[in-house]
Amino acid sequence: MSDIxxxxxxxxxDKSTSVSGIQPDKKLRCTPPVFDPGGGGINVSRAIKNLGGEALAIYPSGGYSGVFLNQLLARESIPVLNIQTKQHTRENMIAVDTMCNQQYRFGMPGPLMEVEEWQRCLEAVEHNDSEYIVASGSLPPGVPVDFYAKLALIAKRDKRKLIVDTSGEALRHAVKEGVYLIKPNLGELSSLVGENELETNEIEPIAKDLILNGGSEIVVVSLGAQGAMLITKDVTYKVDAPIVKRKTTVGAGDSMVAGIVFSITQGENLRHVLRYGVACGTAATLNAGTSLCSRQDVERLYKQIQNEK
Ligand SMILES: Nc1ncnc2c1ncn2[C@@H]1O[C@H](COP(=O)(O)OP(=O)(O)OP(=O)(O)O)[C@@H](O)[C@H]1O
Ligand SMILES: [Mg+2]
Incomplete structure (x- = not known):
């Protein structure tokens, strides 16, 4: 039984391809597509695997694309528990225009989920006894906006630790119920507290407020190329991200969450946890396409962060 x-x-x-010169009306000759499994929690499970750990991925899947998703995860040896749905799993498309090195990301809406289907997802979490639950990503149509709050209630009752990485109303409801850790970026934190765009010096007091009101025990605010901050009721840490030649930031947030949770389960202190999370986030930016962090890059960047202190 995995702990996460x-x-x-x-x-x-995620279907990735590239083409030289994207133009309307013309037939665009694309390179052979690469298929990757995707979605917040699934990416966290994949990144944890890269780091040498294991995290069971629970998700709904349906139709021919659902079968394909299950196969892609099996190919990566990710342990899964999938809940069969009537509607088919969505497919996103990522196209790089090699002429200008610009990336176009087409995100499809998720299929409508039936009440019984999301309830089975909730029960799958409830019937598992892992200490750490990572809930990540958006909620598709049909799922109540307080889904993560329902998870929070289960986690509190069973003395488990819920980590939430989402945005908007879904995040607001989760925080209202109270969770173990949230990882908003600056924009997500700003809208959580009803502000347009917070200044960096406003993060700490706002996070402390959230913590004192029982919203989350730990708040990690990611700041892209500026690194991240970790705040609890007792401490505030800030870590700069190493300067790197980034290829894409796709998967940076998910890799960071993976690093944070993985190092917490290894019993590391929170200063190390933040450094490791930043190393994982930055490592993800070194890889093209939808690739997540590799262990080798993480270890190198972690040492670099440590030496800078
Ligand atoms: N340009 C960059 N250079 C170096 N590190 C980066 C860069 N962008 C992101 N990172 C790393 O990844 C972490 C998470 O990035 P970010 O704050 O962009 O998360 P996010 O907005 O949640 O991302 P996502 O779009 O993946 O959800 C950062 O804290 C940092 O460590
Ligand atoms: Mg994110």
Whole structure:
């Protein structure tokens, strides 16, 4: 039994390709597509695997694309528990225009989930006894906006630790119920507290407020190329991200969450946890396409962060 499970309500298949010169009306000759399993929690499970750990991925899947998603995860030896749905799993498309090196990301809406289907996802988490539950990503149509709050209630009752990485109303409801850890970026934190765009010096007091009101025990605010902050009721840490030649930031947030949770389960202190999370986030930016962090890059970047202190 793994100590970490992830839950992804809105999984997808990411189909990546490239083409030289995207133009309207013309037939665009693309390179052979690469298929990757995707969605917040699924990516966290995949990144944890890269780091040498294991996290059961719980997700709904349906139709021919659902079968394909299950196969892609089996190919990566990710332990899964999938809940069969009537509608088919969504497929996203990522196209790089090699002429200008610009990336176009087409995200499809998730299929409508039936009440009985999301309830089965909730029960799958409830019937598992992992200490850590990572809930990540958006909620597809049909799923109540307080789904993560329902998870929070289960986690509190069973003395488990819920980590939530989402945005908007879904995040607001989760925080209202109270969770173990949230990882908003600056934009997500700003809208959580009803602000347009917070300044960096406003993060700490706002996070402390959230913590004192029982919203979350730990708040990690990611700041892209600026690194991240970790705040609890007792401490505030800030870590700069190493300067790197980034290829894409796709998967940076998910890799960071994977690093944070993985190092917490290894019994590391929170200063190390933040450094490791930043190393994982930055490592993800070194890889093209939808690739997540590799262990080798993480270890190198972690040492670099440590030496800078
Ligand atoms: N340009 C960059 N250079 C170096 N590190 C980066 C860069 N962008 C992101 N990172 C790393 O990844 C972490 C998470 O990135 P970010 O704050 O962009 O998360 P996010 O907005 O949740 O991302 P996502 O779009 O994947 O959800 C950062 O804290 C940092 O460590
Ligand atoms: Mg994110």
């Amino acid at each position: 499970i992830t839950i992804t309500l809105n999984p997808c298949i």
